[in-house]
Amino acid sequence: MNPLLDRLQSYPFEKLRKLFSGVRPNPAFTPINFGIGEPRHPAPDFIRQALADNPAGLSRYPATLGTIALREAIANWLARRYGIPAPDPAKQILPTLGSREALFALAQTVLDPAGHGIVVCPNPFYQIYEGAALLGGAEPYFINASPEMNFACDYDSVPQEIWAKTKLLYTCSPANPTGAVMTLPQWKKLFELSDRYGFVIASDECYSEIHFGTPPLGGLEAAHQLGREGYPRLIMLSSLSKRSNVPGMRSGFVAGDETLIGKFLLYRTYHGTAMSETVQAASVAAWNDERHVEENRAKYIGKFREALPVLRQVLNVAMPDAGFYLWAEVHEKTGLSDTEFARGLYESHHVTVLPGSYLAREAQGENPGKNRVRIALVAEPEECREGMARIAEFARQHS
Incomplete structure (x- = not known):
């Protein structure tokens, strides 16, 4: 067996199952699950119809590169959304099976397994970053997101010897779980570090369309504003899962540096991660429509407006910059740790949150x-x- 597998930690939801082991939730309540970030608004009807209208794709092996129609739809969406020149569909865009598998596979493409490099990650973080680093033969280095800095990572705190060994850096904006959005000066700092030390930046932007008025700045957008033609050493990743409420379609893409995209395509050709043409046709329809995204966003805005006044009375919680998470501090007002709070809430009120x-x-x-x-x-x-x-x-029972 691959000995690196032994270095992987249990996934957060496995830890949660262990935390709840032996607990019998109060039968007076129906279960409510706020623990997993899985969109549960209905999938738009026109996307369902697009899947039904294109059954022929099920009878063909799909190409790893994807259809030109999908790559052009993604390129045009990027241009509209971020105000950038449309990336070259032939060289700067590659469809992926959502963003999760691409975040993992990109590390296997970028990292030299014999190089013992470092992968820099935000902390807290999406656990795929850590697993990708470890299974790529690298060491993760975590930068704590500070509430005093609106949960930004303090890149100035990283020692030079760490940067010198860094091969890949993950960033997530809007961030999971804090909802923090990176600013242009923060992007400028990252690009300067990438230029100096030569590492690749993987920009995880899967929450970019869940915002509250001001669209979050994206990595390609920041690079364009700073005059970085060709997006050197930058790959952005996005998907339809959160934007369009279709996580089961597993439809996303990577875009950016064409040299990296070319190497990633080679890797994926062997990896066998090609998207069904039926799903690609539905994805074209989704990327070409914004009305359903606006309706989805309005729904989230309404929920935040209702949730925050209720929770602010009993917990330390603030409106995030974007995304669909609340990152609530529970100890100060309840005296409970995060695990005690989650277990007690599940037992007494049958509500699941994630420590x-x-x-x-x-x-x-x-x-x-x-x-x-x-x-x-x-x-x-x-x-x-x-x-x-x-x-x-x-x-309130614990205040």
């Missing part, structure tokens, strides 16, 4: 997720309303 410490690692002497919980506002508004009331009632 923040499960989404982070101890780095520089602290776990930045400690005493926080992640609340995913993914359910329909009525269920979210009921869940917020239950969380508030539980918190």
Whole structure:
């Protein structure tokens, strides 16, 4: 067996199952799950119809490169969304099976398994970053997201000897779980570090379309504004899962540096990760339509407007820059740790939230997720309303 597998930690939801082991939730309540970031708004009818209208794709092996129609639809969406010249569909865009598998596979393309390099990650973080680093033969280095800096990563705190060994850096904007959005000066700093030390930047932007008025700045957009033609050493990743409420389609893309895209295409040709042409046809329809995205966004805005006044009475919680998570500090007002809060809430009110410490690692002497919980506002508004009331009632019992 690959010995690197032994270095992988349990996934957060496996830890959650263990935390809840032996607990019998209060039968007076129906279950409400805010623990997993899975969009639960209905998939748009026109996307369902596009899948039904293109059955022929099920009878053919799809090409790894994808159809030109899909790559052009993605290029045109990028141009509209970010105000950049449309990337070259032939060289700068590659369809992927969502963003998760691409985040993992990109590391296997970029990292030299014999090089013992470093992969820099935000902390807290999406655990795929860590697993991709470890299975690529590299060491993860975590930079704590500081609430004093609006949960930004302090890249100036990283020692030069770490940067000298860095081969890949993951960034997530809007961030999971904090919702923080990177600014242009922060991007400029990252690009300068990438130029100096030669590492690749993987920009995870899967939450970019869940915002509250100001569209988050993207990596390609920042590079364009700073005059970085060709997006050197930059790959952005996105998907339809959150934007269009179709996580089961597994439809996403990578875009950016054409040299990296070319190497990634070679890797994926062997990896066998080609998207069904039926799904590609539905994806074209999704990327070409913004009305359903605006309706989806309005739904999230409404849920945040209702949730925050309720939770602010009992927890330390703030409106995120973007995304669909609340990153709530629970200890100060309830005296409970994040795990105690999650277990107690599940037992007494049958509501699931995710302990923040499960989404982070101890780095520089602290776990930045400690005493926080992640609340995913993914359910329909009525269920979210009921869940917020239950969380508030539980918190009051421990205030």
